[in-house]
Amino acid sequence: MGWHQQIGFPILSVITYVPLLGALLIWIFGKGRPRFYKVVSLVATFAALVLSVVLLFKFDSANPAMQFAEDFMWVSRFNIHYGFGVDGIAALLLLLTTLLGCIVIIASWNYVKDRERGFFTTLLLLQTGMTGVFCATDLFLFYVFWEFMLVPMYFIIGVWGGPRKIYAAIKFVLFTLVGSLLMLVAIIVVVYYTYKQGTTTGAGGITFNIQELSRQTFPYGLQFWAFLAFFAAFAIKVPMFPVHTWLPDAHVEAPMAGSVLLAGVLLKMGAYGMLRFCLPFFPDAAVAYIPYVAVLSVIAIVYGALVSMMQKDLKKLVAYSSVSHMGFVTAGIFAAIALAGNAQGMEGAILVMFSHGILTGALFLLVGFLYERTHTRQISEMSQLAKPLPILAGFFLFFVLGSLGLPGLSGFVGEFLSLLGLFHYSHWLGAIAATGMILAACYLLWMYQRVLFNDRGDDEVKPAISVRDFGPREIASLVPLIVFAVWVGVYPQTFLNLLHVPVQTILDRVLGPSQQAHAHGLADLLHAARGLF
């Protein structure tokens, strides 16, 4: 459905480019006027947020087509379009992006002292890149946004980061680039193959349209390798075990806003890519890969939690917990395509994505706020902070509880459903993954005890340090996240309703009548791989 019928203006483009417009304004008029560029940033991101809420109200969750679609010819020689449109999954992630985008502006109001104007400009550019990734319906356009987004993130870590910022920024970019270049090769292969087959409509038989490519049938050998190339790009982004080591470094060095967006939005793009490309493009390969992905996900869940438990730096702790939580996402997605009637695995996984964005985003905000007050992130240097900082302690507790999966808050619903999906696929893997919920309580509550309560001995009662507790700015940046955490926990239907149709579309595609026999064992896979040469 086009934007004409639904709303009357190209809403997706507006949401995407409003931050870009803000960045331009700041660049031209903002020099030496901190108040001006901060307000412009806030207004631009807030406008994007309001529009994405409006979009959700106008969204028709029963319609399987891409909605609010925009389509203009871009490079006619290769039939590349400027195509925007969202389904329920993308719309939900769009909301997450604009919400966190607006919140980091509020939270970073006084956070950076150095080159502040550039910081806000970069944040706005980053938001445009992230939004574009979720809106693009053209593979080429998607790739452009996917790569574009790297640049502002590179600068956010590399310019406004901590002591080892250059190492972390380069590591982040190199990891991501390795994946994206593999993906680029696979994109060319896929498009070239359809062009050769001539099975598409459109000028010259060439197409970059994602939906159209999702209807193609590729030979198994091609699926096997192209899946792997796409999957590599997305697995690095998620990140899955064992390609996760860029994440802790990037988080530790990134400024608060960078960490929030990194954990809140960028990681979701990996899982989004799997849903959008890996499964619909290569259904037969995807099914063949299930056992490997499931095992890696379960390892990530347990391993991430165990490693998280030992961290001495708060940000690293939350970073490793992300590895653990994202394991639920990949596990749920791939368990859902393992057998019919397991849609809850995938819906749960997407809900975990949203909820993890909210909760972990909030945890990074809280770590940032703590850092503003104590100038350290070392757990061993903090103790009994709940005494001087009761409001911070309350907020912190809320998000810790959400993150460890307390029923009634958002983390639980998603994890329950994705675990259920995994359990349906394999009882043993499901049971092992469920220990992740015990371990999550271990690392989070232990951390909470060391930082805000006391684990040093009864005698050593520190004198209350005099630091400022939360003011309106901190509260304003966290309350919206609380609202969403409770909303998803108590009435997840609002969000699940968005997901039923797109999830079913993916499942129909993967589980539908297959033209090829599904290969299962590793030997079959290798055989199929050999067939390619």
Add this chain to the structure above:
Amino acid sequence: MKAIITLIPLLPLFGFVVTLIFGKRLFGKRADVLAVAVVTVAWVLSMYVFYHVFTHREDALQVQLFGWIGSGSLHVTWGYYVDTLTAVMLLVVGTIGMLVHYYSIGYMRGDEGYYRFFAYLNLFMFAMFTLILANNYLLMFLGWEGVGLCSYLLIAFWFRKKSASQAGKKAFLVNRIGDFGFTLAMFLLILSVNTLQFTGVFAQVGSIGNTTLLAICLLLFMGAIGKSAQFPLHVWLPDAMEGPTPVSALIHAATMVNAGVYMVARSYPLFIHSHAAMLVVMSIGAFTAIYAALIALTQNDIKRVIAYSTVSSLGFMFMALGAGAWAAGIFYLLAHGFFKGLLFLASGSVIHAMSGEQDMRLMGGLRKKLPLTFWTMLTGAVAMAGIFPLSGFWAKDEIIGGAFRAGYYWVWVVGIVTAFVTAIYMGRLIFLTFWGENRAAAEVQHHIHESPKVMTVPLVLLAIPAAVLGMIVGLPPDGGWIHRFLEPVFFRVESEPFSWIGSGGLLMLVSLAVVLLGVYAAYVMYIRSRELPAELSKSFPWAYRASFNKFYMDEFYEVSVIRPVIDGANWLWTFFDVKAIDGSVNGLAWLWDRFARLIRPLQTGRVQNYAFAIFSGMFVLVIVLRWIWGS
């Protein structure tokens, strides 16, 4: 009716939110006002619901509020279900919850976290009401985790004390291990019958395979073990005594710890079809009952003695459920809620009077100075020990009598021995605290005073049911009102009516005799010849040390679970993550760097070098090409 049932959990939730956020500013020093008010109203409503169920025993009340989670084929609603079992729980939770709120006004006065305390208590009431009212396992689990959270918050209430914050965390984590089982049980239920609604699950029990059913029951029971502090997951409850005493009374004696018993009783239609599971429930219960009683014998902290007695009592309840004496188990739960809540609140009154001292060795002679506390606590202790005609006697006797009649003679023996040990340690508690000379410092002695009315009135109000409840609802034994009331829940197994003159009366006499013997033993040891306990511990040092150190369970877990996990996790991080994975990433970068350095001399920037390379390259090329095409 729908509105009333909905309001029961909703009111405390409202109280929680308002008290937590605005309590300090809105009410100042009277931050209790709203919290106490909403709980009082909730109590009135619970009593109304109880009365309704009382008069309409056969039809359960059902309330469907809204669809909670709907995904794939799974549909879970937010809804309530009230039958007679729920009504009994409403009675216990509502009444004791309200009394503890009032008591806390006096006990917590002047604490800097006063408003926080009442907010948490309200949150607890919300979660506990949700737990018992839920009409499906998932919503029950929400309440289940919610009460666990409140337990965490209230145990660690004085978070600046290391022991308190440690104990809170321990409680939550140990409970999580049980919840792991609960979660897997729900998964199995969903895969077997595709619903979590109680009525739906129980209607389809027949379609669940035997092995699956056993697995479901055992996993559910694993959750119950955690929440109701049964062996081997009991270790959190004694430590939980770090919390303020009203919390111990409410959460760790009268309500939350019963949740496991309630859950198993609620799952009656599942368990009844799995004999093996019932046997496990009974065995764990019986073992825990005697095990905890033996530990209680040698503890010196007054609250810890009562805590272990709670673990033991909960074991009794599971023993009853496992032996098929369902109604007797719930009867004990009901009576226990009152007398154990009373014991804790009374011990709080003692501690209050002793300026915070909890060690019984430093008490004594408080009979005269705290008359009301003494008499009420004595009532609780006598009920707990199971002495005729107080409530504990009837409830306990139905359980061990029931085990005997069901043919589980070893369980009967365990029950009798436990009753004997219980009588000794309850006697010890009373004699050490209230008889003899006061052994505290003069400063403390000087401050001893009876607690204010707001604390003693709840004691009296609890003492009444603790004393007479058994005679009202439990007579005649095995066929009292409670049995008839619970009939719609637990289908009645036809058995011979209780005979006073016959096996029933005889069993009762035996148990009473044993208990009285225990009390006499305590009297001898702690009043007549006080050197006897020390001598005994010297003659059996191993037994004394094992009991005093709680059979080294904490140490065992430290060595067998905590250390290995921590060390393993540390290895995973410092070696596997940093050295192996990230090391190979950096190693790759290093190799690349080396390689680049290796070929860097090629790019010297000197024209003559390039010219030389071009010419030698051409020379080689010409030779090669000639070699290929030349022949």
